[in-house]
Amino acid sequence: AQTVTQSQPEMSVQEAETVTLSCTYDTSESDYYLFWYKQPPSRQMILVIRQEAYKQQNATENRFSVNFQKAAKSFSLKISDSQLGDAAMYFCASTDSWGKLQFGAGTQVVVTP
């Protein structure tokens, strides 16, 4: 069984600053993917970034980057140059071989002007 743990219920960041969201996971899969999804107040889930476990290079999408530590089973998300539109709930997730996602509890990101 997979488990995903997000230990930060809420994180606050000022505009233009950087914030890092933590995520740890546990899986018995040998090949898996890790994801960060964003859920703004509209409730529409949006894929932020994904990482294949076999790739050592950390994934990057514009201002979003991950720090993937496979041995430690850690998958943190860094948001650089934070913008008001980044305010949302962020979910970390891992997938099994069938594509089923296991989600963490979520971290609410608050962006202050």
Place this chain on the structure above:
Amino acid sequence: DVKVTQSSRYLVKRTGEKVFLECVQDMDHENMFWYRQDPGLGLRLIYFSYDVKMKEKGDIPEGYSVSREKKERFSLILESASTNQTSMYLCASSSIGGRHEKLFFGSGTQLSVL
């Protein structure tokens, strides 16, 4: 623009009622999922389907059933709604490509059972 459409954004039902939550996707996806979202618990998988007329239990299937008669439609059924089923319900779909495929989500149905 690809879409996953959930029939209701807000729904209020009474205890004991039979409730149908409908989800339709227009991407010809094989996989469809129903998740339940609760504060502090994240999203939990209720049921999923990899093909028409096929269904598999997720992590919390008790009190729920599903139906998939057509590829594009996946229905979640609460046979006898209870107050502890008050929650946000999210439908999602993905193609059959495998573990790397991202999920496309609907906008959710906030269900209140009184």
